[in-house]
Every structure is written in C-alpha cells, then in structure tokens.
Amino acid sequence: MLKKYVYSVMGFMLISLQSIHAELPQDSRRPGGIAVIPLGQEIKNVRFNQQNILISNENTQRYAILGIPLNTPIGTLKLETNTQPIQIKIKPYAYAEQHINVKNQDYVNPSDAQLTRYANEAKVQNDVYSSFTPSTWQALPHFIRPTLGQFSNSFGRKRFFNGEERAPHSGLDIPAPIGQKVVAPADGIVVQTGDYFFNGKTVLIDHGQGLISMFCHLSKIEVKQGQHIRQGEVLGLVGKTGRVTGPHLHWGMSLNNARVDPQLFLRP
Structure with a gap:
C-alpha cells in the first residue's frame, strides 16, 4: 500500500x-x-x-x-x-572510509600529460551524464545485478590513496574473477565505450531520461557505441584495467547528472 x-x-x-x-x-x-x-x-x-x-x-x-x-x-x-x-x-548518512595502497604512482600523482588525458576523458563522460534523452518506457523498469558477486558496500566511501584523500567513491564495487560476464541491468543504448586512464575499459548505457549506467575496469568490451542492448545481454567481462588493486566490476549509476547508489535500483 x-x-x-x-x-x-x-x-x-x-x-x-x-x-x-x-x-x-x-x-x-x-x-x-x-x-x-x-x-x-x-x-x-x-x-x-x-x-x-x-x-x-x-x-x-x-x-x-x-x-x-x-x-x-x-x-x-x-x-x-x-x-x-x-x-x-x-538527511545525514555515515559513509565509511577506505584506505587503499596503490603501487603505481601514476594513479596517485599523475603527470601533466596523464591529467590532460583524464580531463579529456572526463569531459566526454560528463557530456553523457548531463544528457537527457526520451525513454521508451512509461514506468521505470526494474534493474537486475550486472554480475555475480557479493557487494562491497563501497559506494560513497571517503577514499585515501597511499594516505592522500581523494573524492568519495561514486560507484559500487563487485569483486569477481577476471572473465566473468557482465550484463546490462536494464534495456538501453550503449552511448560510450573506451579504455580510460582511471576507469580502464568502460561501457556506458543510456536508459532514458538522464539515467545512465557505467561499468568500469573490464577486461573485454562486447558491445559497440550506438548498440541497443536488452536487459541480461552481455556487455563485457570483469577485469582489472585502470586504477585497481584487484579484479572487480565498478558499477556506477548517474541520475540527472548525480552519482547515486546503484543498490537503490534493486529490489530489497
């Protein structure tokens, strides 16, 4: 009721x-x-x-x-x-802290060239996040988990890389073995793919009306930009590309250009 x-x-x-x-x-x-x-x-x-x-x-x-x-x-x-x-x-919400030891110093203190690359990649992704396209649905469809594995509850964590504070974690990490399938959590259009400095191999799906899902650190991308994808179809494989300490899927959700907790789209 x-x-x-x-x-x-x-x-x-x-x-x-x-x-x-x-x-x-x-x-x-x-x-x-x-x-x-x-x-x-x-x-x-x-x-x-x-x-x-x-x-x-x-x-x-x-x-x-x-x-x-x-x-x-x-x-x-x-x-x-x-x-x-x-x-x-x-209302207030107490997110945890996460202290990470990153061996590759390029991912902690990038060079000017690497920062320029990151800025260019971030702009392309932000253009997607700020977009608002018509939806093919009237009622928002339910979402499913994009891959198997126990959620780490990492969304929103205050992160410290080698003791240096960074931006809060804007996605949900799902530890999983390299090569495990990653599927679309709902229908949409693949609006961007790429191999990025921090995010590694990445896929972005537009579900309509400013709702975008993001999948990072993939070992392989199985879709192409512009492709229509259905819920449950494979979009890539789990990997450890980009800035990672081990294999996992980073699942991000953006709604009206705000990064939100992906777990809120799943049935309790």
Whole structure:
C-alpha cells in the first residue's frame, strides 16, 4: 500500500514518501541517494540544478525520481516545477572510509600529460551524464545485478590513496574473477565505450531520461557505441584495467547528472 504525506511549509510543497511500488527505486533521501516524489496531476515537469528530472508513471500515479549528488549538504532541497516548487529534506548518512595502497604512482600523482588525458576523458563522460534523452518506457523498469558477486558496500566511501584523500567513491564495487560476464541491468543504448586512464575499459548505457549506467575496469568490451542492448545481454567481462588493486566490476549509476547508489535500483 502506498502511503504518502503532503505538507505545506513556507509556501512550498514538502513531500515525504514512506513506502513505494516495488518497481520504483528505493527512496533514500541522503547525499548519493534517491528521492521518489509523488506528483499531482497539475505538475508536468520537474527540474533541479537546471537538469530535467526523470518522471515515471505507475498506473494512475506519476513520480519524479531525483538523484541526489554526493556533495549535497544536509538540509532542504528545492525543485522547480511548472507550478509551485517542491521541497525535500536531505538527511545525514555515515559513509565509511577506505584506505587503499596503490603501487603505481601514476594513479596517485599523475603527470601533466596523464591529467590532460583524464580531463579529456572526463569531459566526454560528463557530456553523457548531463544528457537527457526520451525513454521508451512509461514506468521505470526494474534493474537486475550486472554480475555475480557479493557487494562491497563501497559506494560513497571517503577514499585515501597511499594516505592522500581523494573524492568519495561514486560507484559500487563487485569483486569477481577476471572473465566473468557482465550484463546490462536494464534495456538501453550503449552511448560510450573506451579504455580510460582511471576507469580502464568502460561501457556506458543510456536508459532514458538522464539515467545512465557505467561499468568500469573490464577486461573485454562486447558491445559497440550506438548498440541497443536488452536487459541480461552481455556487455563485457570483469577485469582489472585502470586504477585497481584487484579484479572487480565498478558499477556506477548517474541520475540527472548525480552519482547515486546503484543498490537503490534493486529490489530489497
């Protein structure tokens, strides 16, 4: 049963969701989380940080599904709509720390040439993350695990490489043997493939409406840019390319250009 409460606060609409339909992502209003917001019929579009927000239709109810950036401060966020703004509350979340010993110093203190390469690669990927393409679905499809293995709960960890602090981990690591199959968690279009400095061999899939999945450190890429891929089809093989300490799959999810916890797309 869907339970929702709508309050009026300071002239804005403050919405809280207690439980959601099984096909929707898990509602977790924290940095790196997802807010699943029921919409009234009068609301036609929703924007945040000048980005369009994914809208899913579940029977007669429409939802805005917002990705919350990892660097979001605790407090209240305001989303713009074609009517009145929507406010949601962001709660604190205690992410763990991770201290990693990297033997190859190029991945800790890259040269100017390597930094230039990384900047160029990051721009190409960010262009994908900031895109917003039409979806072929009305209701957001459910997602499956892209490969076998126990999740490491590494998303959001504060990372230290050889004692030096780096950006929080924006994906989920799944330890697995080299050569294990990696499949598409949902239907989409392969919008980018490449062999990148930090990420190694990488595939990006556009699922529509600003929802992008990313698969890094592959040993082999089995798809091509522009290819339509169905849920469960093989996109590559687990590897240890790029900056890694062992074989694993880095699974990232970007929603409205915010890196969010991929586990929130899976059924609890």
